[in-house]
Amino acid sequence: MMTNSMKNKKIKLVCALATLLWIAVSCYKDQGNYDITMPTTPVVHGLDTLYNALVGDSLIIEPMIEGLPKEQLLYEWRIYVPEAVRxxxxxxxxxxxxxxFGLQAKRYTARLTLTNTENGMKYFYKFHIQGNTAFSKGSLVLSEDDGVTKLSFIKPDSTIQPNIYESINREIxxxxxxxxxxxxxQFxxxxPLGYWVITQNGGVRLDVNNLQKEAVKPGTLKDNFFLAPTTLQVGSLQSHPQGVLMGVINGKxxxxxxxxxxxSNTYGMFGTYADGDYTLAPQFVMSVINNNFSIIAFENNKKQFVRLNIYGAPMYFGTQYTPVSSSIFDPTKLDMELLHMVQINNSDTYAYMKSIDGGIYELKFNVNxxxxFTFTAAHKRLFKYAEFIDQDTKMLCTRNGNIYIAHRNRLFRYNPISEQLTALNTTFNTPISMLKLDDDEQTLIVGAGSSIYYLDIQVGRDGxxxxxxxxxPGKPIDMTWRK
Incomplete structure (x- = not known):
């Protein structure tokens, strides 16, 4: 016998099934013929992806908008300035x-936002602004003129502004x-973070926009220490890809x-040196493999190659590595003086060393x-062209395995595999004081006398x-550039 409760449940079930059937039939009959009016999207013409703006000059961006009446739109321009307080x-x-345009000579992200005032729809258009100054493109040449340090600016059209530091900063x-x-x-x-002019016992930091000596950030090398040593004896310094200096000062x-x-004003400042009992030669090699940085250096007192790693900060590990093929030479026991060291493609390293008897040796090795943590010796041999190697020799290498050697007024290309030495076609009447490679390594840049020479070293070319x-002014010592 069916109770009232059971009857009610049955009635509810039948009603639910009927409702579902009605919905299904309704959906089947609905053919989707809706009259939908989509909002009109404005079309923007004449808005470039990149604008170059001269600092202190006018910047005008005036795109054309189609699709909506101008009076129906609200325009908002925003430049994203990370350093802005407001x-x-x-x-x-x-x-x-x-x-x-009153911002710095940097690249800024910017955005145009269009708002349709009738329906509140917003449309976003991204672009970039690159700030420039008169010094945004060109080269800076560091030279020495009768014992006085000089800085000159070479414009893109090759005209020179000599003594630019003295002219701007009213000091030498x-x-x-x-x-x-x-x-x-680079990360x-x-x-751009700045220029550093490094000298034997100090240095000066310049603003990249106007070449003025930094007034807010550390303006001198001594100011770049959280706790500066009493005296500074610069061995050599290199630029790290993160935009800071690294190298040997006072043998540390x-x-x-x-x-x-x-x-930040403290970015790039020196803390304490890499802790350890050592005195380094000025020359060192900075290697990078898979974004891991390590340093090959030479300890002057113990006459051995040593290892440093960059683990946030430089750390000294000395000879904490395993010598491989030490029968060729033992990197921990070398009774020689390091003259020069170059590395090809973060791999083959060549050190030119002077023995006690005055002989010049070429040591080839690889490190991990x-x-x-290995140090693998490849060869140790008397250098066939020892007459061209001394403390004043300029030396650099290219990715294709050539080593360029400048000795007095003579310039050579040396192949360390074949031991072939080739004199380059361009000759010089004065001692060579600078060797640099252009970014693409197709051009060798040579400083001699009061001139800078650009030589063709592409494959098949001999300078x-x-x-x-x-x-x-004076003899070129070093140079850098912005393109």
């Missing part, structure tokens, strides 16, 4: 962006020029800090200082003269 000051209203540079570095953080889109290895934002810039 970001709202870099937002603008209006159909055109018309400003005096420290004596004993060594290097000039253009520092940029943040090559963000220092590395600029990278643990803060690269726009990122684990399992034919491509061009010459005259009028450098």
């Amino acid at each position: 970001p709202e000051l870099n937002s603008y209203q209006g159909a055109a962006l018309r400003i005096v 540079l420290p004596v004993g020029p060594r290097h000039i570095h253009y520092l940029r953080n 943040t889109g090559n963000t 290895f220092y590395g600029g800090t990278t643990t803060t934002w690269d726009q 200082f990122n684990g399992p 034919d003269l491509l061009g010459q810039i005259q009028g450098i």
Whole structure:
């Protein structure tokens, strides 16, 4: 016998099934013929992806909009400035962006936002602005003129502005020029961070925009220490891809800090040196494998190659590596003086060393200082061209395995595999004071006398003269550039 409760449940079930059937039939009959009006999307013409703006000059961006009436749109322009204290000051209203560009000579992300006032729809258009100054493109040449350090700017049209540092800063540079570095953080889109002019006992940091000596960030090498030594004797310094200096000062290895934002005033400053009992030769090689950095250096007192690693900061490990093929030579027991050291493609390393009896030896080796920490000797042989190697010799190598050697006024290409030495076609009447490679390594840049020479070293070329810039005050020591 069916109870009232059971009857009610049955009635509810029948009603539910009927409802589902009605919905299904309704959906089947619905053919989807809807009259839908999509909102009109504005079409923007004349908005480029990149604008070059001269610092202190007008920047005008005035795109054309189609699809919607101009009066129906709201325009908002925003430039994203990471260093800005008040970001709202870099937002603008209006159909055109018309400003005096007062930001730095950096690349900024920007966005145009269009708002349809009738329905509230927003449309976003991204672009970039590259700030430039009169010094955004060109070369800086560090030279020495009768014991006075000079800095000159070479414009893209090859005209020279000599003594540019003195003209802008109303002072002279420290004596004993060594290097000039253009520092940029390659891990943040090559963000320009500054120029460093390095001298024998100090250095000066310049703003990349105007070449003025830094007033807010450390302006001198001594100021770049959290706790500076009493005296500074610079061996050599190199630029790390994160935009800081690393190298040998007072025989110890220092590395600029990278643990803060690269726009911080303390970014790149030196803390304590890599702890250890050692005195390094000025020459060292910085290697990178899979973004792991290591340093090959030479300990002057113990006459041995030593290992340093960059684990946030430089750390000294000495001879904590395993010598391989030590019958060729033992890297921990070398009774010789290091003269020069070059490395090809983060791999084959060549050291030119002077023995007690005055002989010049070429040592070839490979290291793995990122684990399992090995030092593999390849050969040790008397260098066939010892007359061209001394402390004043200039030497650099290319990725294709050639080593360029400049001795006095003579310039050679040396193949360490075949031991072939070839004199380049361009000759010099004065001693060569500088050797550099252009970025593509197709051009060798030579400083001699008061000139800079550009030589063709492409495959099949033997250093034919491509061009010459005259009028450098004194002899060129080093140079850098922005393209």
